[in-house]
Amino acid sequence: MGLFSKDIVVPPNTAGVVFKDSQFQEVLGPGKHRLPNSESYLTVMLPQVSKMLLVTNQEVLSKDNIAFRFSYFVFYRIADPKLFMEKVNFDRNGYNMIYEAEQKLQALIQIEIRNILSGLQSEELNEQRSSLTTLRTDRMDAVAADLGLELLDVTLRDLTFPKNIQDLFAKQLESKIRSKTDLENARTVVATARALKNAAEMMKDDENMRFMHYLETISKIAEKGKHSFVIGDRELWKGDKS
Incomplete structure (x- = not known):
């Protein structure tokens, strides 16, 4: 360091903005820099890493006039120190x-x-809250850029409705689940009835199936006590088809 100069050390992930007599001179990157040793020079250190801003308890009305609260994160960095x-x-x-x-x-x-958010119905907000996590828009990017910032992301942290509205949503969900279950049960009943009908048609038209059913009936009768059965020619059992 000389008599007429001084060393300025800019830390990592930092920009050093140099002014002389309150006038912008240059932006210094991380490292050691030599500047004139004069009180007219001033260096302001600005972080270049991303920063997070948390905004909480914001209240707004939905399109159908239901009040709700939301919180969100803003991630940004200083992109243009000057x-x-x-x-x-x-x-x-x-x-x-x-x-x-x-x-x-x-x-x-x-x-x-x-x-x-105010352009959406309360039911839409409740159903789409998982897809509303990213709220960043081109207009937000432009606003940030005008401040010398780069907007990295705007993320919805949470969205809450009053207790009575939450109860209504819960009942609505329960009703949907019950309706879906009833529909599945009805489909199962119809499918079972159709299968039984098809089986009955098969037994009606197939002589072997009819004979097996005949034997099964005899077996069930025999299980109830001692019985004597006289079984004639199978042709007689089938009946006269003439």
Whole structure:
């Protein structure tokens, strides 16, 4: 380090934004850098890793005027340090500026999410909550980019209805399951009846089947006591078909 210069170390996953007399100069990457040793130079460190913002207990009305609450995650990173610095109030502490940017991002994304969810019926929200996990839109990307940020994802954390509405959904689900079970049982009964009818038709038209049924009947009668049976010619049993 010389008398007229000083070393600046930018940590890993960080960008160093250099200002001279409050005017932007350059963005430094991780590593050691030499800058003039002057109070007119200032370096603000901004993290480049992805960050997570959790927004909870947001209340909105569905399309059919049912109130519900939702929470969501916002994942983002500072993509353009220079633009980012232009969009927030200057502060030597980079984290204060990050907080300000997050508040702006949260407000704009919240409006977009409310518009999405309020356009759905409560029943649709309940049935599609698993497919609504990703809420990121092109408009959200544009809002983030305008702040010098890259929006990585917007994910629905949870969505809850009032207790009485949850009970209605539970009863509706129970009714659907019962109806499905009744339908399956009815199909089984019809299939069984059809099988019995087909078997009866086979026994009616097949002489061997008729004879086996005849023997089975005799066996059942014999099991009940001592009986004597006189069985004549099978041709007589079949009857006169002339």
